[in-house]
Amino acid sequence: MTIDLRLLQHEGVIDGLEGIVAAATRLSRVDGEAGQLTLAGYAVDDLAPRAAFEEVAHLLLYGRLPDPAEHSAFAQQLAAHRALPAPVVELLRQAAGLDTPPMDALRMGAAIGSLGRAQDPLNDAIAAIASFPALVGVYWRLRCGEPPVPIRYDLPHAAHYLHQLSGVEPSPERARALETYLNTVCDHGLNASTFAARVIVSTHSDIISAITGAVGALKGPLHGGAPGPALDMVFEIGSAERAESVIRARLDRGERLMGFGHRVYHVRDPRADVLAQAAERFYSTGGDRSLYDLARSVESTALRLLRERKPGRRLDTNVEFYTALLLHGLGLPAELFTPTFAVGRVLGWAAHCLEQLREGRLIRPQSTYIGPVDLHYHPAPRS
Ligand code: ACO
Numbered sequence: 001m002t003i004d005l006r007l008l009q010h011e012g013v014i015d016g017l018e019g020i021v022a023a024a025t026r027l028s029r030v031d032g033e034a035g036q037l038t039l040a041g042y043a044v045d046d047l048a049p050r051a052a053f054e055e056v057a058h059l060l061l062y063g064r065l066p067d068p069a070e071h072s073a074f075a076q077q078l079a080a081h082r083a084l085p086a087p088v089v090e091l092l093r094q095a096a097g098l099d100t101p102p103m104d105a106l107r108m109g110a111a112i113g114s115l116g117r118a119q120d121p122l123n124d125a126i127a128a129i130a131s132f133p134a135l136v137g138v139y140w141r142l143r144c145g146e147p148p149v150p151i152r153y154d155l156p157h158a159a160h161y162l163h164q165l166s167g168v169e170p171s172p173e174r175a176r177a178l179e180t181y182l183n184t185v186c187d188h189g190l191n192a193s194t195f196a197a198r199v200i201v202s203t204h205s206d207i208i209s210a211i212t213g214a215v216g217a218l219k220g221p222l223h224g225g226a227p228g229p230a231l232d233m234v235f236e237i238g239s240a241e242r243a244e245s246v247i248r249a250r251l252d253r254g255e256r257l258m259g260f261g262h263r264v265y266h267v268r269d270p271r272a273d274v275l276a277q278a279a280e281r282f283y284s285t286g287g288d289r290s291l292y293d294l295a296r297s298v299e300s301t302a303l304r305l306l307r308e309r310k311p312g313r314r315l316d317t318n319v320e321f322y323t324a325l326l327l328h329g330l331g332l333p334a335e336l337f338t339p340t341f342a343v344g345r346v347l348g349w350a351a352h353c354l355e356q357l358r359e360g361r362l363i364r365p366q367s368t369y370i371g372p373v374d375l376h377y378h379p380a381p382r383s
Pocket of ligand 1 (some may be wrong): 147221222223224255256257258260261262263310313315320
């Protein structure tokens with residue numbers, strides 16, 4: 001007989017650590033009741049659509065936005081760490097030959113990405129942030145049977161990522177749309193992958209180990225793996241009239257609607273709005289708004305049906321729903337959605353690790369034992 005542990009109540013155990021405050025941070029504030037996210041003091045809807053990724057990275061790593069000279073120096077420093085060591089490229093080539101899923105390749109590449117570099121936390125943090133676009137881009141090209149493209153050191157971070165994937169310098173609109181996305185998802189309080197990174201580095205392990213663990217945590221469909229399935233649902237629906245029947249059928253089967261619900265937000269995720277606006281701008285200038293309009297209609301039907309089926313649960317749209325739409329508009333295949341999330345979130349992981357090393361203590365909670373007691377070992381009779 002299997003027991004659903006979630007149904008058991010144990011004194012003092014908070015299921016999923018819901019509501020527990022486990023760190024103090026200056027990096028981001030998530031207000032789940034008001035539906036607000038601030039990044040080191042700046043509202044995400046103010047900062048993300050306008051700032052350069054390099055400015056946001058400077059903000060999270062050094063606590064303030066850079067002035068123009070600092071911006072340019074920091075951008076050069078980040079660019080200087082873009083290239084992958086040859087053994088990493090070789091590892092990615094081998095992984096591509098085995099048709100390894102991109103998140104697994106990223107996890108392996110991240111783990112050895114610091115080969116030959118000094119074990120200095122800030123340097124490791126910058127090297128990790130700088131190397132993620134090439135880790136994903138080089139791997140993707142190898143997996144598609146294409147040769148990697150030489151690094152363009154002159155491009156800003158977001159444009160460099162698109163260039164690593166496609167080999168083509170992106171238009172300013174495409175680069176801006178991706179930059180808005182990377183800024184929007186770069187940090188988000190003590191989410192599961194950031195918590196994993198902080199736990200690892202709290203043992204005074206190194207930042208690369210922490211980031212490698214965080215990649216593993218991000219991969220799961222309850223965290224960063226949702227946008228692919230969210231887009232699949234929009235495609236399956238295909239036209240607004242079918243939304244109700246398809247979504248009802250999914251809920252009847254007990255399925256979760258990917259791109260909806262959030263542990264902290266009980267109102268609409270503010271990042272969904274930033275990305276919805278970026279997607280609308282992008283799809284409108286690209287000439288075909290039909291997918292965007294369909295997604296809007298799917299969203300409103302999904303919200304209506306979630307309210308009907310789960311009254312009192314306050315399930316709303318999360319960041320992943322519009323992530324899928326925006327990244328699809330940029331021409332990225334669904335397999336690259338979660339790795340692209342990692343290209344943005346690695347900044348938050350790195351900044352949290354530095355904060356934890358500076359100010360944190362070993363993270364070591366306790367568990368309540370609920371297994372059997374007083375059993376006695378009897379060696380099995382020899383045959
Ligand atoms: N669709 C349908 N029902 C849902 C959904 C959903 N998307 N999300 C939660 N519920 C329901 C659950 O079935 C449960 O109902 P019940 O009490 O009747 O059994 C109730 O709401 C509470 O669910 P929990 O799993 O306890 O809520 P939790 O806070 O742990 O879940 C989570 C948060 C994992 C994000 C959840 O909403 C979910 O699975 N969403 C879909 C996956 C997704 O979009 N993930 C991306 C999140 S954003 C990010 O990580 C960047």
